[in-house]
Amino acid sequence: MTEKDFIPTHYSKRNIESVQEGKQGKTVWKSPSNIALVKYWGKRENQLPANPSISFTLDSCATVTSVTFTKLKNRSKTFAFDVLFEGESRPDFRPKIATFLNRIETYLPFLRWYNLRIETSNSFPHSSGIASSASGMSALALCLIDMENDIAPMADEEFFIKKASFLARLGSGSACRSVEGDIVHWGYHEKTKGSSDLYGIKFPYAVDDIFKEYQDTILLVDKGKKEVSSTLGHNLMHGHPFAQRRFEQAHTNLDRLHKVFSSGDLDGFVDIVESEALTLHAMMMSSRPYFILMKPNTLEIINKIWAFRKATQSKVCFTLDAGANVHVLYPKMEKQRVLEFIENDLVAHCEKGHYICDRIGYGAKKM
Numbered sequence: 001m002t003e004k005d006f007i008p009t010h011y012s013k014r015n016i017e018s019v020q021e022g023k024q025g026k027t028v029w030k031s032p033s034n035i036a037l038v039k040y041w042g043k044r045e046n047q048l049p050a051n052p053s054i055s056f057t058l059d060s061c062a063t064v065t066s067v068t069f070t071k072l073k074n075r076s077k078t079f080a081f082d083v084l085f086e087g088e089s090r091p092d093f094r095p096k097i098a099t100f101l102n103r104i105e106t107y108l109p110f111l112r113w114y115n116l117r118i119e120t121s122n123s124f125p126h127s128s129g130i131a132s133s134a135s136g137m138s139a140l141a142l143c144l145i146d147m148e149n150d151i152a153p154m155a156d157e158e159f160f161i162k163k164a165s166f167l168a169r170l171g172s173g174s175a176c177r178s179v180e181g182d183i184v185h186w187g188y189h190e191k192t193k194g195s196s197d198l199y200g201i202k203f204p205y206a207v208d209d210i211f212k213e214y215q216d217t218i219l220l221v222d223k224g225k226k227e228v229s230s231t232l233g234h235n236l237m238h239g240h241p242f243a244q245r246r247f248e249q250a251h252t253n254l255d256r257l258h259k260v261f262s263s264g265d266l267d268g269f270v271d272i273v274e275s276e277a278l279t280l281h282a283m284m285m286s287s288r289p290y291f292i293l294m295k296p297n298t299l300e301i302i303n304k305i306w307a308f309r310k311a312t313q314s315k316v317c318f319t320l321d322a323g324a325n326v327h328v329l330y331p332k333m334e335k336q337r338v339l340e341f342i343e344n345d346l347v348a349h350c351e352k353g354h355y356i357c358d359r360i361g362y363g364a365k366k367m
């Protein structure tokens with residue numbers, strides 16, 4: 001598929017115009033966050049990834065967004081919308097949403113004919129240092145494509161999901177991996193059937209049952225706002241001395257992960273996932289300007305996980321996103337002992353002792 005396939009042809013400007021002024025509708029979607037195993041870091045024009053990535057969709061870390069849309073008399077010169085976050089008006093959210101609406105207007109040409117009231121809230125605390133852009137942009141994309149469905153119904157559910165992921169990507173790259181579950185691949189990869197830079201797809205091959213109920217406990221090491229935005233970090237991969245080699249490595253790690261998923265080889269899983277996390281941060285540390293997002297407590301936790309694994313033969317491992325928080329990943333059968341380990345040894349390194357228990361999930365839902 002190409003970008004053009006997402007430009008609607010089943011309705012025209014005249015169809016949009018003919019909707020009665022003041023006609024109102026509402027759509028509500030809940031979309032989860034996701035955690036990448038092979039990381040997306042580096043992008044090209046139009047939110048296209050420099051390398052393919054893969055993630056576990058999460059379950060309880062999610063954003064609920066509603067869009068109430070009211071038909072205007074005429075096409076508005078600028079986008080007409082209000083944003084409320086957890087019940088309060090948030091003008092500071094407007095620029096990001098305006099950029100998003102601009103990027104997607106070609107694919108949702110009715111947008112300027114409506115006033116949008118966007119209300120959004122997260123299941124996780126706002127000041128948790130957890131990025132809400134994946135769940136937030138995915139939930140908003142789903143609301144807007146659902147709105148299109150309301151104006152001009154489309155029959156094909158598969159296409160609906162693809163387009164939702166395509167639109168979410170234009171809001172935030174990783175958001176395209178939050179529409180579906182439980183394992184989502186994004187970006188062209190020779191050995192992944194149906195893979196595309198334009199949208200995420202459900203991992204298309206058989207996966208060993210051990211990965212079906214994987215757990216993710218997120219240790220909140222630093223609840224502050226990110227010091228360096230992902231967008232800035234991605235841009236620093238342009239001209240990065242190791243970028244090309246890193247992009248190739250992501251392809252190889254995906255090849256290896258395919259084997260790990262089918263065989264259930266947890267040692268292989270640990271090796272790929274931890275190496276990806278550290279490589280992501282190594283890219284940040286070796287870009288110009290260079291920066292470090294890990295905190296002393298991030299390293300304390302990593303070292304304790306390694307010591308615990310050595311002492312117990314546990315298959316617990318960690319991954320990081322673009323921040324100091326640590327995602328602790330482990331199979332369900334280890335839940336009790338890993339949670340004990342977290343309580344006894346790791347909680348001391350979390351800000352105010354806070355952590356969030358999550359697990360692999362099955363994608364966004366209409367409410």
Ligand code: DP6
Nearest residue numbers: 036039040172173174230231321322
């Ligand atoms: C480190 O998707 O937040 O979490 O496309 O600029 O919105 P933008 O970036 P974003 O980057 C996520 C980077 C990451 C790795 C990943 O999720 O694959």
